Amino acid sequence: MSIVLSEQELQRRQALTALEQLGINPYPANAFEINATASDILENYERDKLNYKNIRIAGRMMSRRVMGSASFIELQDATGRVQAYLKRDDLCPDEDKTLYNTVFKKLLDIGDFIGITGFVFTTNTGEISIHVQELTLLAKSLKPLPVVKSADGKTFDAVTDPEFRYRQRYVDLVINPQVRDTFAKVSKVKTSIRDFLNERGALEVDTPVLQPIPGGAAARPFITHHNALDIPLYLRIANELYLKRLIVGGYDWVYEFSRNFRNEGMDRTHNPEFTVLEFYVAYKDYLWMMEITEKLFEHVALATNGNTTLQVGDQEINFAAPYPRVSIYDAIKEHTGFEVDGMDEGGLRDVCKQLGIPTTESMGKGKLIDEIFGEQCEHHYIQPTFIIDYPVEMSPLTKKHRSKADLVERFELMVNGKELANAYSELNDPIDQRIRFEEQLKLMERGDDEAMFVDYDFLRALEYGMPPTAGIGIGIDRLAMLMTNQQSIQDVLFFPQMRPEKGVKHAGLEDYKAQGIPEEWIPVLQKMGFNTIETLKAANPNKVFNDLGGLRKKMKLDIPMPTKEEVLKWFE
């Protein structure tokens, strides 16, 4: 990040000083009470004109069109943009026209926060506008915003560079209104889920993010260290085992929006931290869970988009309940022609070979079936579909199927070719659970670095008894992507993970001062490209002295020129 200021930044800082000299505080402490918003005015003025005679509104000045003694600006607040009209002699009824001629025309810039009072009217060209009677600077903006213009629904010079947008999301939000809309919808997805669950008596809870054993999922965790306890701690990869402990404790419906952390690759659908909604309900099974899940998704679609059918990319997806249920074996049979039900590990390995799916020695039966489904079937399920009844090997926390051998009572909800939710009748048999954990240990020994750790406290909890329970995890970021029709997880997270910005190497102010350089000349040297003391010392002192004079004139700097002897000392 450069500390060297651009021409426009210098101009804005000069405007800041000029404002202070006029007795105007560019960052006043006073509250500015408003009684209207942009969208309120645009929506309601026409049918209720009397109520808009005396309005107060605040926001950023986003454009300025000056025509001598009258001007139009666009004011942007949290709700949108409204045009305002300023007339010199209305704004400054007395002799002194400084507020209009100097403050407004010269010292305000695009991006500044201002508050205005006035009355609403309609211009000759038919645009609802505010006739400004008073103008107050609320906060000066020192960095120029990208200027995005639009007309007739077309947008010009929009900032689309993903790096710019994600690193400086605050700017993205200011200049790209549809981004604010997207995040409002993301928020609506979460509140609509909370409403749905709270109405049904569920209890929202918080469980540890820092866990001594990263349990509840198969994934590589982030590891950290607690100094006082002198133990390693893991950032949670899931909260499942903690929520089930709460069911043991006697709650019958708990949920948590769990920020999870997984130390794995990043791409369009993966961020190192992401949010999963999990909920657990006592005395229910996975069949009940499918019914509540399809109702929940229908509810979320209606709450966020007002419709159960929505456009996602080039697909139209209908979230209206109910959704079809297909067993994983039937899915594989339908899309590959292979009947894998009852096959042993060797047979599955052979099927993978025929389908061209690479396998490794560490893959067990469950993993092989998972691979076949993932490669050959998953992408076919565009409309919401429950894939049910998974093999026991890939589901160590799931209750065995009530009627089908070697299967568990589990479903995944597939939408748009991707897994959106994962749920099951929870395994509550502590002896079986211990055996399943031990099988995971064996997988770990075979080299599966995602096999689960054994959580003995969780086993102890199950030994006290857990009622039959249905549980589910829903990927909230991916759900938000669907509901907002975004192609990248980065567009539903305010601050997606990025490699840290590396500033160009710069000497600090103290380094310059240590060379005996007066503070006011430091920006000039930086402007000349001497960002380190080393590069300065490598330069020709005579040339530097001459250039200082040149820049002093060019930048119209009102600071005394140092003598040549003084400058020569900088090089010692």
Added chain:
RNA sequence: GACUCCGUAGCUCAGCUGGUAGAGCAACUGACUCUUAAUCAGUGGGUCCAGAGUUCGAAUCUCUGCGGGGUCACCA
């Protein structure tokens, strides 16, 4: 992690087969009392991502690095 594309003014982008940079918006000076991508006249603004190499000469060619996007691998 692999492959691939990209990095030029505050922003959006030009810049051919090498001759050290242009446009629009933004900014500055001026004109203009209902404009709306306001208009008109004029002016300034650049470590062309960084470093090395080839060359008389590099924004341009080569290599290395940094940052980002896309595809794949891993995963949710």
